[in-house]
Amino acid sequence: MKALKIATDREQKSDMTSRCQNLLTEAERIKTISQWPLTPAMTPGPASSPPASPLTLRCGTETIGTPTSARIRQLVEPVSSREVSKAEQIILLRSSKLNGFTFPPWQGAPEPDEFALSQGAEAFRDTPQLGLSASQIEFFDGWERAHSAIPPPTWFPGERKALGPTMYSRRPVDLVQDLASDCSVVASLCSWTARAERGNPRMLSKIMYPHDADNLAPRISANGKYVVRLNFNGCYRKVIIDDRLPLSKNTRVLHVIDRRNPSLLWPALLEKAYLKVRGGYDFPGSHSGTDLWIMTGWIPEQVWLENSETDADQLWSRILSAFNKGDVLITLGTGRMSHRIERQLGLEGEHDYAVLDLKEEGSSRLLRLKNPWCEGTSWKGKLPESSTTERFEAESELSALRHAREQGIFWIDINNVLRHFQSIFLNWNPGLFSYRQDVHFTWDLSNRLDSVTCFVNHPQFKIVAKGESIVWLLLSRHLKDRDGQSRVAKEDLAGYISMFAFDRKGARVYLRDGCLERAPYVDSPHTLLRLQPDVDITYSIVIDEEDMSSTPHSFTLSTFSTLPVVLDKAYSPYSSQRLISGAWTQATAGGNVNDPTYSENPQFSLRVVEQIAAAILIQTPSNDVHVHVKLVHGRGRRVYTLTSKDVIADSGQHRRGSAVIEISDLYPGSYTLVCSTFKAGQQADFTLRVDSTSECELRQLPGEGAGRLRLPLADVRFGYSVSRIAAPLVPRRFVCISVVAKFIRSVAFPSNDLLSFDEGQAGARSPLRVTVELGTGPNRRVLIASSGGAYSDAVSGVRTEDVDLSPQMLYTSDMWLVLDRLCGPASGSQEIYGVEVFCDQPKALDIGVWRNWDF
Template sequence: MTRLREFKSKALQAERDVSTSTTHTEALEAAIRAAENYMHALRLASDPREKKALDAKCKEYITQAEHLKHLKEGGGVQSNASASARAEVRQRREPVSTRTLSNREQIILLENSKLNGFVFPPWSAQPGPEEFELDEEDELFTDCSELGLSASQQQMFDGWKRPSEIFTEARKEDRDILMMSKNPMDLVQDVTTDCSVVASLCAGVSQDVRGYPQLAQTIKMYPCDKDTSIPQLSPSGKYIFRMHFNGCYRKVVIDDRLPSSKTSRSLFVVDRNSPTVIWPALVEKAYLKVRGGYDFPGSNSGTDMWILTGWIPEQIFLHHDEVTCDQIWDRLFNSFLAADVLLTIGTGKLTSREEREVGLISSHDYAILDMRESNGKRQFLIKNPWAGGAKWKGVSGASAVSALQEIEFEFSSPQRSPLSPGTFWMDCDEVFQNFENLYLNWNPRLFRYRQDIHFRWNLSSAPPVPGCFTENPQFAITSKSGGKLWLLLNKHFKSGETSDAVNQLLDPEVDEPGFISIYVFNKRGQRVYLSDGAIHRSPYVDSPNTLVRLDMPPNTTFTAVVAEQSLHRSIQSFSLSGFSTGPLSVCPATEKYAHVRKVQAAWTLSTAGGNAESERYPLNPQFKLKVSEKCDVAVLLETDNGDLATHVKIFWSKGERVAEVRLRDIVCDSGDYRRGFALAEADAMTKGTYTIVCSTFAPDQLGKFTLRVSSTHPCEVKPLPREGAGRLLMSSGLGVLSPGTDRILAPITVSRLSRLKLVARRKGSWIGHRTVAPSPILMTLELGQGPYKEILAASGDGDFSDLVTGARIESVDLQPELGLTGGMAAQTFHTA
């Protein structure tokens, strides 16, 4: 027995050496030592169960040794320096957020523990053996509620059964076959539509064959062996999982009852090489409990892997113009060989004909088991997780089949098992042609630091126009040392979302789930108003996670903005996680403008004057802005009609209505007209009184809007009375300046003291039937005629003007006595 324990101890040490080795050669030697010591221990063991376990371990490390030898011969070995760095990563602990959570954040995490009728509390500590013990008088653990099944699943459902009831061949003295596989695992789904889950499991367990058994163990399942983390049978039928969702690692508890089938088809994931192994089915059940049941419509494998393992998800759109085969291969190949990334891949929508011709399934996730580069060929080893799924057929014809067989032969050795059904090699270029999305899940141990922040966003009050960020959650990201920084945005699950997804599949008219993104600005951690000027932006995705990767210079603070499109207009919960190689901090962004004033207004039939080239521009809503001391000012116009093209200008105008648009009077404006909102910013605006004009692009465009004036010091904002407010409107007939005539007179008579505003607008200019550019005009208000007339007022300071708003004489007071001394007239001139 002493010799037996010695060999087992040496084998365990060799296992650890495999995971901590710095080169493939060291890993190969350690794998051979592990296999040899397990072989010696097997010869000395007498207990049948122990012999079976030792035999399985021996075969496992023989397979790993063969794979490592193949890697070494295939030229996949990298430099010792990079291998050493990878070994350091594997030994490093997963980074943990050190931020002290506010009371509000703690409430968010606790309230979001309730999901789909179950409670998943935040993870506190791994359970002890006593949680799984079963006394003689105790009954087996049974969960509080059973998971839902779809209609097709219910037709073949034969009840919830324990593993001993399903696999009657697993005798009490031989129960290890329920947790241990003698051969490399070949996991497949059947009836349950959870290809994303099974593809994730396939990608994870494939690392065993590649010499990284510890990666499959990142799925934390209890009870398990304390040294190897290999799952063990629970005497009580109770299993506990650690899964990452809704902002943190959470505790998921299930019983060992699985949905049995009346037919030969399976309702849970199975290992075709060892059908009695149940731990993948238990992982699947725990995940489906989180997502609402076995009537699961599907997800994406990047999200599922994030939940199962906590590895950082990233989604790459293979059909994007900026994504190339060379770029992706160069980025992933070394990381994949180092087991720093897990890969899955998904198809887009395919017609039935395309499915038959190509041999791929529409909107389906596949696992990537391996990557190889040899003789100029770059291939992915891809697995279809569906047991009844077709195998990829290539382009067409015998040449494609021949080429595929050649690739499989090239990368298969006599020692290696042949490819399992549904598994195939595909050239990198063909992957880009036939698949739509590539899902990456990165080892969080690549980073030393992590900070999380949790928040809610009330979308019922958010602006409906994309690109306006006034109400968006914004955060300051600070790094003193700089370096690589990844920001991951995660939208929390809500009860009933799975049912909504099912309804969306059945009825295309049902609203889509919406999209999320992250914008990053170099704004020193201050809030921004618009989407313009972002230095980085993650893609808008309809999954719960989106990632942005960037490099931060030292002593830098960026502003990160959470953005959405078409999310349900309700309160949504999110978590933002920052991963970096150097210390970082994540906190709410600061507001540059400490003082904000809001005014509600509208463009009506009498105030919708159009742009500055319209003669009716002065009719637009105008506001008086009083600045009491020098400060920075931002004026934001927001409308709830996203189709309205809007604009805002600030004028030097003493707080009076603007009648003429002159460049010298414009302090700042919002630039080009844009739909839904407009922003004008002025730094160091001097003390004084200004006028704000809000306009739409075309006249007679009606709608409500909000004017938001933000400033670093208190300012006063008041709406100005509309053009002609409180006055009677009187219009003359249409006057025509015929050829040779340079003036028109319009007599004016007042019966009492009156204040007048006079406006003369052009209606057009013609020579014959040809339209010509109008001549500048001047309007004067005169008392009397002839050499003794008196000019009481003139437009444009007495200068001729070609302004489209016409010639104007602002407020003039007239007395009736003036008319008795020679009459009054408004006279309009034009230049020849």
């Protein structure tokens, strides 16, 4: 550091800056190791591993010669032990086709002779070529082999004998993007290489071939063919590319480039392999969490920094230790910003940044970020005040010097990250877990059946977990093939996915209420749900989506755990299912139980022949409609009045879109189901589904008066002192009738005129009885009476059962329809009732006018 301060030559100063930074980084890493120096017994590698040497060569950012990994722990990635079914194998094979290419599941490292160039043979050529955007085509100057494209000829014009691509570099890597729109990819590569610069194990050794086994790094292919192992669509897959790269007409670059080491080839090849999977160099964009999952297989997690529940202290404590151990790769993403805000902050809107380093200095928690754009700006804000130790001053000076040379690299504190960035992307080392299970499935959304609040037709799984185990669930949405097209359609990338965890012992879930945990809804191909049960538990896991395209989609659900878990499909405790469609129409939308028209709602008969457990689900595609279902003692008939004793079970409060009753013991008998909306008059279609442990019968009941003629009568007005009103009935031939009387409103008498009426607000109603009678006086005979002869003030009105009438009954006496109220309401008001008569024959019954009836 002292030599750095007195150095005057620019190259000397640059070289010393790099050395000092590497030493500081190594010192930070050593601070995280509990015992130093490490002894051979502490290393996880073989006992014959040679001791570490300070004189090493780096491949990109990964140490060549004696591996750094010989001095630190290496975590082994777990492999799914679950047997893959035939149906899942078909899903994986179908998912191999993407963007007009085939990417088969990985079967192992290719043989070295696959990359040999036979005498007289041409170099390998991959077809078709990857697409370019319109802005890239403006600068495009053709495809060239690596030996002609790296380093860029416009950067080094003239003779190229001493130039050419290499897989190794002695200096730290400084990757940037230029004309390519893949900031997330380059930020991912920067995060990855920064991890290796901190002394962690190399990651290229199992990713790119041909492979230099001695140096654990890629090597130049003789025939221009490269095989890259990438992780997508349910498994690791084989991606084949050639070494041709797009050239630019000027000094702009169409692929990722190392500004310090422009001859370094592997970043451009890895980028090309990734972009082949994603559709071409005209890549529409992603985020770094997805990119790193595909390139490395490290578990992606997206944390929404704009969420009010995100706590800076908790987040920092989660990532700091893991970052220092090399077990997490971190990138950041901004949201949309105006140009004024971008200039003011020195940040780019809708852009990904790599996190190169973390450190705590006093009370300050700092992140060292890199803007991957070659002309990227740097954060213009100020760092918080912190302790001013000699080491911090020296490192600040180094940072300033490096910033002058490496545009777009800067320090920022965690609070400003939370304030100005939208998301933090964490990719976790899968080797932190000992066990893994994968299940692959398809979800056809071409005919959505469920409301947004109903899960009954969603993919569901059970997870048997042990107490004190850490279980992470990763839902991965497969990239889709568009019938050989070279690009994935935007509508196939649209939409959000999530997961819900329920304590349901692995049984299928009907509604989204009552979950234990929920993964965030994300518009990326992955969402993560972290569980840590205190006791042994069997979860029910439900997959959910919003706004995804109405086509079939494939997914992979993976569990990563510290103890063994069981992953399987959720089970249904019910063996029988009955499904029936219905609708609330203008005539049948009766509203909730407090509405006078409640009995007009659609009703169903449920016949049970033996004791069962059942789930009764109602749902509507109209998500603005709140629904309810009630199971009552109705003998399988339409019900008109309800008391609390009549109700066996109901779905609770009216719920948006769907509601369910789950009952464990339903005894043999006939029951009635009433389906209602919260507001009367709301019209919508619905389905009623009954799942049960044995067969049962479900049928819709006809509406009141269905199949009969409706004879509306004039309204009945009870005056203040009137308690009985009647109308004469004259049957012309044999006829079956029923009578319904419903309260309409109370009307107040004006104080100055008791003979006229003044309509007012609806008031209290008197208990009422309706009868059909023969004769008058003490010898009259009641043919039928409502409510078994009892008076009722039910909001749904009063009604009689069916009664048969014939002209012969009139031979002995007259016939009357009588409305009898028990007593008048408050003094000074009258009551108005509507009366309907339903009969089964046309022109079979004459009804006279209403009159006071004191007989």
